[in-house]
Amino acid sequence: xxxxxxxxxxxxALWGIGCYGLIRGPELLRRIIALNLMGAAVFLVMVTLSAxxxxxxxxxxxxxxxxxxxxxxxxxxxxxxxxxxxxxPT
Amino acid sequence: MSxxxxxxxxPLFAAVLALCWRRQAAWLVWLxxxxxxxxxxxxxxQVVTAGPATMQLGGWQTGLAIRWQxxxxxxxxxxxxxxxxxxxxxYSLSQWRDAGLSADFWPLSALLQAALSSLFLSxxxxxxxxxxxxxxxxxxxxxxxxxxxxxxxxxxxxxLSLAAxxxxxxxxxxxxxxxxxxxxxxxxxxxxxxxxxHRLALWLxxxxxxxxxxxxxxxxxxxxxxxxxxAPVSALLSALVVKGPLFMLYMIWSQLAGPELAVTGSxxxxxxxxxxxxxxxxxxxxxxxxxxxxxxxxxxxxxxxLLALGLILQLHDPALTQALFLFVLAHALAKxxxxxxxxGNAAAVGW
Amino acid sequence: xxxxxxxxxxxxxLLLVLALATILARQLAAAVMLYVVFGxxxxxxWARLGAADLALAEAAIGAGLTGALLFSALAxxxxxxxxxxxxxxxxxLPALVLCIAMSAVLGWTLWQxxxxxxxxxxxxxxxxxxxxxxxxxxxAVLLNFRAWDTLLELLVLLLALLGSRLVAAPEPAAxxxxxxxxxxxIRLLPLLVLVAFFVLWRGATAPxxxxxxxxxxxxxxxxxxxxxxxxxxxxxMWWVRALILAGVLAFLLAGLLSVWxxxxxxxxxxxxxxxxxxxxxxxxxxxxxxxxxxxxxxTLLVVGERKELTA
Numbered sequence: 001x002x003x004x005x006x007x008x009x010x011x012x013a014l015w016g017i018g019c020y021g022l023i024r025g026p027e028l029l030r031r032i033i034a035l036n037l038m039g040a041a042v043f044l045v046m047v048t049l050s051a052x053x054x055x056x057x058x059x060x061x062x063x064x065x066x067x068x069x070x071x072x073x074x075x076x077x078x079x080x081x082x083x084x085x086x087x088x089p090t
Numbered sequence: 091m092s093x094x095x096x097x098x099x100x101p102l103f104a105a106v107l108a109l110c111w112r113r114q115a116a117w118l119v120w121l122x123x124x125x126x127x128x129x130x131x132x133x134x135x136q137v138v139t140a141g142p143a144t145m146q147l148g149g150w151q152t153g154l155a156i157r158w159q160x161x162x163x164x165x166x167x168x169x170x171x172x173x174x175x176x177x178x179x180x181y182s183l184s185q186w187r188d189a190g191l192s193a194d195f196w197p198l199s200a201l202l203q204a205a206l207s208s209l210f211l212s213x214x215x216x217x218x219x220x221x222x223x224x225x226x227x228x229x230x231x232x233x234x235x236x237x238x239x240x241x242x243x244x245x246x247x248x249x250l251s252l253a254a255x256x257x258x259x260x261x262x263x264x265x266x267x268x269x270x271x272x273x274x275x276x277x278x279x280x281x282x283x284x285x286x287x288h289r290l291a292l293w294l295x296x297x298x299x300x301x302x303x304x305x306x307x308x309x310x311x312x313x314x315x316x317x318x319x320x321a322p323v324s325a326l327l328s329a330l331v332v333k334g335p336l337f338m339l340y341m342i343w344s345q346l347a348g349p350e351l352a353v354t355g356s357x358x359x360x361x362x363x364x365x366x367x368x369x370x371x372x373x374x375x376x377x378x379x380x381x382x383x384x385x386x387x388x389x390x391x392x393x394x395x396l397l398a399l400g401l402i403l404q405l406h407d408p409a410l411t412q413a414l415f416l417f418v419l420a421h422a423l424a425k426x427x428x429x430x431x432x433x434g435n436a437a438a439v440g441w
Numbered sequence: 442x443x444x445x446x447x448x449x450x451x452x453x454x455l456l457l458v459l460a461l462a463t464i465l466a467r468q469l470a471a472a473v474m475l476y477v478v479f480g481x482x483x484x485x486x487w488a489r490l491g492a493a494d495l496a497l498a499e500a501a502i503g504a505g506l507t508g509a510l511l512f513s514a515l516a517x518x519x520x521x522x523x524x525x526x527x528x529x530x531x532x533x534l535p536a537l538v539l540c541i542a543m544s545a546v547l548g549w550t551l552w553q554x555x556x557x558x559x560x561x562x563x564x565x566x567x568x569x570x571x572x573x574x575x576x577x578x579x580x581a582v583l584l585n586f587r588a589w590d591t592l593l594e595l596l597v598l599l600l601a602l603l604g605s606r607l608v609a610a611p612e613p614a615a616x617x618x619x620x621x622x623x624x625x626x627i628r629l630l631p632l633l634v635l636v637a638f639f640v641l642w643r644g645a646t647a648p649x650x651x652x653x654x655x656x657x658x659x660x661x662x663x664x665x666x667x668x669x670x671x672x673x674x675x676x677x678m679w680w681v682r683a684l685i686l687a688g689v690l691a692f693l694l695a696g697l698l699s700v701w702x703x704x705x706x707x708x709x710x711x712x713x714x715x716x717x718x719x720x721x722x723x724x725x726x727x728x729x730x731x732x733x734x735x736x737x738x739x740t741l742l743v744v745g746e747r748k749e750l751t752a
Contacts, residue, residue, distance in 0.1 A: 003449060007490065008551040010453040014460055015260070016544030021464035022253060023536040028245065029469055029514060033476050035252050036507060037460050040483055042260045043499075045551065047492050049267045052558055056491040058578030059154075059562045060266070063216055064495055065583065066594050067259065069652055069735075070223050072502050072510075073601035074252050076742040077227060079514040080605035081234075081248060085241045086518060092710040102596075103693065106686055109603075147589045149703075149714035154565050154586045194607060201600060208593070220593045227597060231604035241608070264550065270560035284559065290550045 007048040014041035028082045032075060039071045091143045093133035094160045097168055098207045100126045101175075105200035115196040120183050122200060123176040126207075130172040134165040157273055158211040163415060167210040167337060170419050174329050174426050175203045181430050182322045185437065191320055195235055202228040202326060209334045213274040215262045218338055219255065222302065226251040229331050232323040233315050243314035250301055250311050258298030264291035265346075278345040285348050292351065295342060296358075303335035305396055306366030309389045313373070316385035321433020324381065328388045328429060329422040336395055340414065343403060352403040359400030366393030380432045384425070391421050452486055469518070473511045480504025493648040494579045497640075501656035509663060509743050574720025576646045583650065584724045588713045592692045595731060599689060602738050606676060609745065618669050626664045633661035641732050645721070651728040655735025662740040674737070675746045681737065688734030691727050698723075 018041055021034025043064050050060035104122030108115035137143070142161035146152065179199065182191055205224040212218060230251065233244045262272070268286055271277040281288070297308070304312035312332075316324045343355055370390025374383045398414035401407075459479040466472040480503045488496035566578060566586065573581040583591050637657035644650030665671040674681050696713045703711035715723050 002556065003490070004556060005552060006449060006453055007486065008554070009548050010456055012544050012548035012551055013457055015547055016540040017457070017460045017464060019543060020536060020540040022249075023540070024464065024533055027469055028249075029511070029518070030464070030472055031249060033463055033472060033511065035249065035256070036476065036503075037463065037479075038253070038256045040460075040479070040503070042256055042263060043495075044483065044486070045260065045267070046263045047487050047490050047495060049263065049554070049558075050492065051490040052556060053561060053563055055563075057558075057561055057563045059566050059582050059586075061492050061495055062579045062582035062587065063590075064492075065498055065579065065650075065652060066216075066220065066587075066590050068495075068498055068502050069594050070220065070597050072507055072739075073598045073742075074223065074227065074248075074255075075507055076510050076739075077230070077601040077604045078245075078248050078252065079510050080608050080742075081230075081241070081245050083514055083517040084608040085245050088238060088241060095710060095712055099693070099696075106689055106693070109686060110682065143709065145709060145712065147713050148586060149711050150569060150586050151565065153562050154569060156587055156589050194603065198600075198603065201596060205593070205596075208589075217587075217590055217593070220590050220597065224593055224597050224600065227600045227604060231600060231607055234604065234607045260547075264554075267551075267554045268559070270558050270562060272562075280560065287550075287553070290546060 004048055004052055007044060007051075011041045011044040011048065014038075014044065028085065029079070032078050032082065035078075036071065036075060039067070043067060091133075091136075091145045091158070091160055093129045093136055094158070094165070094168060094207075094211055095145070097126045097129040097133060097172060098204055098211065100129065101200040101203040101207070105197045105204065108197040108200060112193055115193055116183055119196040119200045120176075120179045123172065123179040123203065126203070127169075127172040127176045130165070130169040133160060134162075134169050136160075137162055137165045152273055152276055153271060156212060156214045156217045157275075159213045159275075160211060163411075164210045166415060166419070167333075168207055170333075170422055171203060171206045171210065171330060174326065174422055175199065177426055178322045178325050178430070181325075181433075185322075185434070191322065192235055195232070195320075195322070198228055198232050198235075199322075199326060202232065202331070206330055206334055210337060213341070215265065215272045215274060215277070217272075219259050219262060222258065222335070222338075223255055225331060225334055226255065226302070229315075229327055232326065233319040235323060236318055236320050240315075240318035243311070243318040247311045247315040250308075254298040254301035256298070257294045257301070261291040261294035261296075261298065264288065264294070274341060274345055281346055281348065288346075289351060292342070292347060292355075296339065296355070299335040299339045299342075300362075303332045303339065303392065304389060305336075305392055306362050306369055306389060309366070309370070309392075312389055313382050313385040316388065317379065317381040321381075321429050321436070324385070324433075325426045325429035328385065328425040332388065332392060333418050333422065336392070336399075336418065340399055340402070340411075343399065344411075347403070356400040356403035359396045359403065363393045363396030363400060366390060366396060380435070381429070384428050384432060387428075388421075388425060391425075395421075449489065452482065452489070456482055456486065470515060473508070473515055476511065477504050477508035480508065494650070494653075497648060497653050498656070501653050501660070505660065506656055506739055506743065509660075513743055513745075572717055572720075574715055574717065574724050575644075577644060577648070577650075579648070580644050580650050580724070580728075584727060585715060585720065588692070591731075592689065592696075592713075595688045595692065595734065598735065598738050599685065602676070602685065602741055605742060606746075623668045623670060626668045626670060630661055630665060633657055633664075637661070637732070637736070641728060644728065645725065651731040652735060654728075654732045656739065658732060658736030659739035659743070662736060663743050666740065666744045673746060674741060674744075676741065681741075684733050684737050685741075686734070688727075688731035691730035695723050695727055 018038030046064050050057035145158045146155040209221040230248045269280045301308040374386035402410045463472050463475040484496045484499040573585045575581050637654045640649040641654035699714050
């Protein structure tokens with residue numbers, strides 16, 4: 001088994017773990033962490049795919065970098081929303 | 091192409107300027123929607139007279155650059171975006187005190203317009219991902235304009251929308267892993283030359299987009315979110331935001347699915363489309379709230395879109411494509427006026 | 442070779458264990474901490490896979506900033522809801538089966554991906570690198586080949602800030618400033634700023650760039666702000682707003698400049714096409730503005746716009 005295959009399998013398992021966390025929760029904060037785990041799985045797939053060529057595929061690296069910033073922005077927004085949701089008496 | 095580019099850039103500049111000078115935000119954005127409406131008409135006229143055009147952003151070759159395609163379809167959708175935005179902006183400008191809109195509406199709606207216009211012009215899978223995220227975050231922020239009562243709906247909308255984007259991105263990563271292209275027409279060529287099993291990638295993309303477009307059975311977030319938002323925002327969400335992913339679904343299935351997969355997909359779309367019509371219509375009948383009813387009607391109406399998509403994949407009749415996008419246009423106009431009318435009524439009655 | 446093998450095997454398993462523990466940890470605080478460790482391990486894996494830029498970015502943005510955001514969200518959680526919610530095992534069984542099936546299908550599909558990609562954008566990108574105005578491939582893709590993506594991504598960041606402002610959460614309890622922390626942050630500041638600009642400058646030739654630099658700058662500002670050594674930053678202040686919009690604005694104006702410089706009557710309009718003699722300067726200018734914008738936006742996202750934190 002090659003390095004690429006190994007990390008691709010890890011990414012597949014990570015995706016499942018993230019999905020399970022998203023469904024299971026139970027806290028909103030944990031669901032957001034689970035979403036970040038799913039994102040990590042997708043980015044790991046992309047990074048591993050980039051390592052198939054020598055040198056590594058810099059185009060994919062740039063896409064992952066864009067994805068990372070998008071993910072952190074979305075996380076920040078979601079966390080602000082969670083903080084507000086929890087502080088409202090329901 | 092220059093008019094189309096300007097039609098994207100005008101709302102973008104308007105959004106930045108509206109954030110700088112917040113007192114003039116309303117006028118700025120209203121003027122920008124009217125101006126971009128003119129530009130979109132010019133772009134459509136250009137397509138009709140001079141034929142379709144493409145633009146490689148940055149001037150690099152296909153594959154390296156993000157590509158924009160201006161043809162009859164994208165020009166029409168660009169025009170629809172600008173038209174709905176100018177209608178909603180005119181309504182909001184005259185009614186914003188009654189509608190309970192804060193000044194934050196203006197830059198957000200301008201960003202929404204820029205994101206949608208870019209989505210309709212682009213034919214790049216990864217660029218679509220970024221515009222989808224932009225669209226999703228702008229939509230959630232707009233829903234939040236109604237304050238406390240929208241918190242729960244907005245939270246659910248945001249979480250599902252993020253999960254949907256990740257599904258889409260995973261599908262795109264798989265496609266890139268197989269073929270090394272992000273440009274949709276080039277990818278279509280590569281797939282027809284060397285077909286491999288890319289079912290999972292396509293299903294992941296489809297699941298993500300169906301969730302984003304609130305297509306049955308992934309529509310559960312839509313009624314709450316659309317009903318909780320202020321009336322002009324509901325109009326934008328129902329008329330435009332769900333149409334972006336629907337357009338992508340059409341582009342991806344009509345170009346990237348091989349003949350066999352297209353038939354499988356068409357049955358899925360025909361089935362879910364009919365279910366959406368029945369379930370959405372039933373829920374709309376049962377609800378006592380006007381806005382929730384209109385929101386459920388969006389769920390039902392999108393079923394027609396799915397039916398048309400399924401038939402396109404089965405019959406390959408160009409007339410059906412025209413039918414799909416004329417329906418999209420008609421639904422956008424109808425939903426805008428319905429939500430604005432409901433908003434006007436609510437303001438007049440005082441609840 | 443065998444040492445490498447064990448390293449990857451161990452790292453992979455560790456990633457999975459950390460992810461599972463994050464999901465299953467009883468306390469949220471533990472979950473957050475485990476997630477940060479997971480992020481750092483992921484950065485290590487990416488470094489192993491030859492993605493130095495991304496390892497740097499993941500450590501700074503993915504683990505560092507997301508961690509900071511999660512911790513500050515944790516601090517805002519009201520105490521009353523801390524008792525863990527009981528979840529029944531039976532209800533979750535279908536979800537568990539679904540997720541395992543999904544992992545299996547995904548793993549099977551990924552396993553069948555060709556080890557040698559049929560086609561890649563890499564050769565084309567390497568060929569054009571010389572005319573992109575930068576020597577580092579990732580920077581060339583981000584700021585030249587696919588600059589439109591990057592512009593939209595800056596807008597996503599801006600939108601996150603606008604959205605978070607709409608739901609401004611209540612103030613967390615005031616902090617006691619630890620004298621040692623205050624001393625540390627003052628001494629760390631020049632170092633962090635220096636490293637940030639070094640990372641930015643280096644991005645032209647080697648791993649590094651605006652986003653990593655922006656994250657470092659944000660780290661410096663957040664530490665200062667949390668120690669009460671920086672006055673409150675508010676979006677209402679004109680200079681804060683100007684700096685936050687600087688990234689997008691520089692990009693847009695550079696784009697307009699490119700339209701003007703490439704303008705030829707009777708020819709199609711060119712958007713975001715940097716003329717070669719100006720490319721290096723334009724890219725550096727955009728990156729500088731973007732770094733400041735990213736740094737300040739991320740700072741506001743982490744610490745919010747609260748007043749002085751002094752007890």
